[in-house]
Amino acid sequence: MDLAQVVFYFSAGLAVVSSITMITRKNPVYSAMFLVVTLFSVASIFVLLGAHFLGALQIIVYAGAIMVLFLFVIMLLNLGHDFEPDVRGRFRWVFVGGMALVVFAEIVTALRTIPESAGTDLLTPWLSERGAVAGVAEPLFRNYAVAVEVTGLLLLVAMVGAVVIAKRRA
Amino acid sequence: MFVESLVLSGLLFVIGMAGVLLRRNAIVMFMCIELMLNAVNLTLVTISRFVGVEAQIFVIFVMTVAAAEAAVGLAIIISIFRHYSSVDVRNFRLLRW
Numbered sequence: 001m002d003l004a005q006v007v008f009y010f011s012a013g014l015a016v017v018s019s020i021t022m023i024t025r026k027n028p029v030y031s032a033m034f035l036v037v038t039l040f041s042v043a044s045i046f047v048l049l050g051a052h053f054l055g056a057l058q059i060i061v062y063a064g065a066i067m068v069l070f071l072f073v074i075m076l077l078n079l080g081h082d083f084e085p086d087v088r089g090r091f092r093w094v095f096v097g098g099m100a101l102v103v104f105a106e107i108v109t110a111l112r113t114i115p116e117s118a119g120t121d122l123l124t125p126w127l128s129e130r131g132a133v134a135g136v137a138e139p140l141f142r143n144y145a146v147a148v149e150v151t152g153l154l155l156l157v158a159m160v161g162a163v164v165i166a167k168r169r170a
Numbered sequence: 171m172f173v174e175s176l177v178l179s180g181l182l183f184v185i186g187m188a189g190v191l192l193r194r195n196a197i198v199m200f201m202c203i204e205l206m207l208n209a210v211n212l213t214l215v216t217i218s219r220f221v222g223v224e225a226q227i228f229v230i231f232v233m234t235v236a237a238a239e240a241a242v243g244l245a246i247i248i249s250i251f252r253h254y255s256s257v258d259v260r261n262f263r264l265l266r267w
Contacts, residue, residue, distance in 0.1 A: 008171055012178045019182055019205055023189030023198070031198050035205065038182070042208055045175060051215045051226050058211075061233050066204065066240045073244045074197060077251050086194035086258060096191045100184045107180035114176070114217060123219045140227050151234045158238035166245035168252070 008048050015041035024087070028074050032067060039063045050123050052132040175216045182209035196247050196257040200240075207236045 015038050022034035039062045046055035127135040140148065182205060189202030211229045218225035247257060254261045 005171065008174065012174065015178065016181055016185070019185045019189075022205070023185060023192060023202060028195055028197050031201055035201050038205065039208065042182075042212055045178070045212065046215050048171065049175060049215050050219060051229075054211075054215060054226055054229055057230070057233060058208075061237060062204070062208070066237055069240055069244060070197065070201060073248060077248070077257065079195075079197065079257065086198075088192050088194065092192065096188045099191070100188045103187060104180055104184045107183060108177065111176045111180065111213070114220075121219055122222045126223055135223055136226055136230070139223060140230065144227055147231065151231060154238055155234065158241050162241040162245040165242065166248045 004048055008045060011041040011044045011048075014038075015045070026086070028079050029071070032070050032074060035070075036063050036067050039067070050127060052127075053136050172216060172219070175212060179209045179212035179216065182206075182212065194259050196250070196259055196262075197244075199259070200243055200247070204236060204240065207232060 018034045018037040018041070022031045022038065025031045025034065039058060043055045043058040043063070046052075046058055129135075130138060186202040186204075186206035186209060189205070190199050193199050193202070211232055214225045214229050214232070250262065251257055
């Protein structure tokens with residue numbers, strides 16, 4: 001077992017444990033903190049799988065921007081204390097556990113159709129030829145330029161929408 | 171590492187789904203949705219080794235949409251909190267039967 005596998009299993013275990021902790025904490029601030037731990041572990045797995053740029057992007061965008069937004073809203077609404085327990089009751093746990101098993105089995109069955117050994121490694125020669133950033137940026141701005149523009153428009157609309165929705169009525 | 175990370179992404183997705191179903195706090199439910207989006211991103215990054223770098227580009231779009239969705243969703247939560255002074259979904263019963 002080489003170092004990459006050790007790091008992979010450590011990150012995978014940390015991701016699963018901290019995400020389970022996240023959905024069971026009563027305090028939403030703790031939930032947000034454990035979600036940050038999960039996102040960092042997933043970012044390290046991204047790096048291990050050869051997506052170096054996406055690992056950096058995951059930390060910057062998710063752990064940096066989105067989680068700060070979540071924490072800001074939690075603090076703004078003053079939800080960090082005198083919270084009532086909001087986890088649902090015993091019957092619901094059984095129902096959700098069974099449903100989670102069914103969905104997990106479904107996902108595994110669907111993912112088994114992906115051929116593992118049949119495909120050749122397309123990623124490593126591509127990235128070693130162009131580098132981690134240019135390997136992603138070149139097709140992004142060449143083949144998917146229209147999609148990039150539309151995504152920019154989506155961000156603008158989301159920004160205007162967020163301001164309008166959160167604005168206090170005069 | 172290929173199969174293991176696909177299984178891990180399935181596990182993270184299921185945990186996020188269980189969180190949405192188990193919690194009543196709207197913000198925690200929203201964080202669980204982010205976790206599910208992240209699990210899908212992990213699947214795409216994993217299969218990008220065999221389907222090419224296009225899968226990673228798709229992850230960039232998913233991240234952008236997740237950021238936009240977080241901004242709008244949190245604005246809706248703030249707006250609802252102004253009205254009900256709570257983020258517990260039990261109180262939001264205007265459209266419930």
